[in-house]
Amino acid sequence: MSQNFRLDNIGMVDRNKKISFTFNGKKYFGYEGDTIASALIANGVHLVGRSFKYHRPRGFFGVGVDEPYAILQLERNNERDPNIRATEQEIFEGLEVKSVNCWPSVNFDIGAINNFLKIFFPAGFYYKTFMWPPSFWYKIYEPFIRMAAGFGEASIKHDKERYEHKYEYCDLLITGSGPSGLASAYAAAKNGARVILAEDKPRYGGSLLTSDVNIGNQTGVEWSEKIITELKSMSNVIVKNRSQVFGYYDHNMLVMSERIGDHLPKTQKYLPKQRLWYIRAKEVLISSGSIERPLVFGNNDTPGVMLSSAAKEYMKVYGVLVGKKPLIFTNNDSGYETAIEFKKNGVNPLILDTRKEPSSDIINEAKNLGIETKFSYVVVAAKGYKKVKSADIAKISENKKDLSNIENIECDCICVSGFWTPSIHLASQSGNKSEFNEKIDAFIPKKSKQRENTIGSANGKFTLEETINEAFDKGYEVSNKITENNNKVSIPTVVEKKSTEHDKFWCVPLPKGKSYKRFLDFQNDVAVTDIELALREGFRSIEHVKRYTTLGMATDQGKTSNLNGLQLVSDIENKVVPQVGHTTFRPPYTPVSIGAIVGREVGKHSKPTRKSPMHEWHEKNNAVFVDAGVWLRPRYYKQENETLFEASKREAKNVRKNVGVCDVTTLGKIDVKGPDAAEFLNRVYTNAWLKLPVGKARYGVMLREDGIVMDDGTTTRISENHYHMTTTTAQAANVLSHLEYYLQLVWPELNVNVVSTTEQWAGAAIAGPNSRALLMKLFPNTDVSNEALPFMGYKEADLFGIPAKIYRISFSGELAYEVNVESDYGNFMWEKIIEVGKEFQIQPYGTEALSTLRIEMGHVAGSELDGRTIPHDASLEGLVSKKKDFIGKRSLSRSAFTKPDREKIVGVVPLDKTTSIPEGSYIVKDPKAKLPNPKLGHVSASCWSVEYDNPFSLAIIKDGKNMIGQKLFAMSPLKNKTIPVEIVSSHYVDPEGKRVRA
Amino acid sequence: MLYIFCPHCGSRSQNEFAYGGDATVKRPELNKEISDQEWDNFVYLRKSPRGKHLELWHHISGCRQWIKVERDTSTHEIFKTYKADELTE
């Protein structure tokens, strides 16, 4: 199969490696090194999509990241990838791509009717049309917009590819490997700086790959190859291709996405598909080059109209002709380079130059080569629907207002050059306020905001000599600042053709009686008339014009459209561009895949998983786990076909009847040490701590300064100046930060140290009437009688040769102990407890039974201490000292917290004793009251009371103390339930607390 | 992402730190009688200046020390960092 538009003797693709791929189901071939764009153009394919709004045919406009049209959807290795730029994506064997935004096909697109209705699609169309009636929004407008909008479909499958994040530090990050990037990298690396050089394309060299220049007696290509080879061999240099630095963040942190596997049929083993680099650079040199500006004329979006630099790159890099009858339309010398390249490859171009009498080396060269050139000429309109077939051209008057001698000439492509726009995006992202440069009609970076400099054409330097000199100097200068070395390399001499000034002309007037669409933003279909309309309707700020018309808001971020849009606004407003100003550039410079942003933090890896030392035992014994923060805790231990409800009931019952054991390793543990530890605790907790004797534990509540309960737990005095504090699992980290805050900042005079010991201790709660008997067998050498180890007592003991700590504390309301051993002995302890406990009918219990036990006892936990309750609300006011001051005390006397009908915790029992009350239900007086039904409070926790064998809930309700005995209703609109209930004491079981002291 | 100089550890990325708010707030002394207004000011009211701001950061994934950072809230420029007990200028 021959490729009609492939040139034989030019280009950098590998002719020995043929690659086949499909586009819209049809098979094509290209060569290794081709992009989808170059391979399709080689096959004569120019129609690749439909435009966003009018569904006009779309071809190729550029050759890289600036491409506004050729956005395709890719299928690779059974994965779907939307928003692929055909000009960037390299082809590989078996690649499948298709057009987006057209239905049923790119050749016959029903949406193209929008094109004929375009008068109805002006700026702000969506804002104006889809407004009323509101009921139309969901049913008609939204589905319509959804079908019409978007660039492809995202995959709904789990992405199996691997993405990585990498953190890197360097002296100097250089973004772009064109002449300025290479020269500065070389100068800095030779001076000892640690350099990262990032190139977004597969090939290094930037404009040197396509320009006819000479550096140090070598061609641009040879010189760049030599430099890059040397850089790669240096240990202080990292060189990366297919890597786009897309974001410049605070404190010189830049983010780069490296496409490692995108150009291969399959990601290589042990490599990620993409890698996101977080680079903290001491200095940054922005060498991102410039993008050619379009010229605006009628139907300038027709496939076959493209940037002249792109046409040249297709020839020189890919050996591909974008047309065989090219028309070059230019306002500067760049168009001539493209024309000459066409001529050298046997194709006769026609140049239309808007300038009257320009003269330069390159214009003379074109003349000598016999290239036909018309001066003071413009393209009025492109003709042809799916591909350029001809063009109406005309002579333009000196004031650039009037057209004459309009004629139609045949051509198959129109290569436009409206001069160059520096890519200042990264500099702008860094905070650098740009300034308008009259000479080049574009913005360039101003004073550095962070540690960044912009060099080369990104800085508006459009001659190679200036660029090379500036880059070598800057590379040396910044490296010298960092390394203090003085190793200066010599700057090579540069030979290039002198060029002349560009013409400050960018938009061709409409001939009389014609209303051609002249597009500014090619991706979002924003035409000259849209901007005019927006201004007529009163939009003035460029930021408003942008949002109203969507100019520059597409995925290409207006790389080719911004400046022409600004020109138009300033022309209409009779202002100069700097007065209009430009919109803000924000990261990312190019689209970044969600996969790369997420990296490996997916699913299970999105957070760490913490397991207790007894985890394996739980697994082996059919534990069903639940996430408790980042911990995995057994929820229940399943026996045969038990449900959660059955198993937790069995486990809880066994605690009440015999004895149970629960893994409480996850509780936060903090060592509090120092001579002022007692005083510190006295300030942290609401109750008194100064008189707690050694060997005793105490339950404490701590508040935030605003009076809200922060956490609760027991703290034990291990020795004179050593306390062992426990916190809830969820609050462990916050409590430690809280304590450190007060010790380091508020009361630095207190001699106290705190440290987390959560991971140092494994804990087992042994609860139930048989627990003491079990303890006597576990610790035969220790007196664990009620007298020797009373409620809230503490003892150190020997557990079969292992040092253990016994705390007599209870969360279940039963006689209970908590045994701690060093983590490594956790499993040993657990197995011993199970083994010895057999004769006492021990069973392990999980968090579900644990909840049941604490709820029916009326012990508060996270669902009551929910960041809204003060001690009173949770019936903890008895623990609030009236005598001493503590954190948050002053807040408790605020009026809202002392209201007589303040919320308080109560118990709730359904009247029918069978219907469970959903957690979160409202408690109301009258279920039929007018909505919104005034609610008294909410149900915070529900369980099936194993003591009474009926449902029981805790609720926090207004004036709770005086509600006991009342018959009210629990309503759950979510579950559509209304349950008649009776309010009872929150201490449903053993209200006197006899069992824990038994 | 900010690059914060911890006086105990050196320069570290922001994701090792937790923000702690205005560092100039002084907690009223314990056992001191103060008005509701004064207490509310301490608990709830914070200035939100544009420009220089002395603020607390907690090096939670590092040395676990609270430090004071003088930062420009609009540019993120960090002028100086101090240990908790160091006098600020």
Ligand SMILES: [Zn+2]
């Ligand atoms: Zn630190």
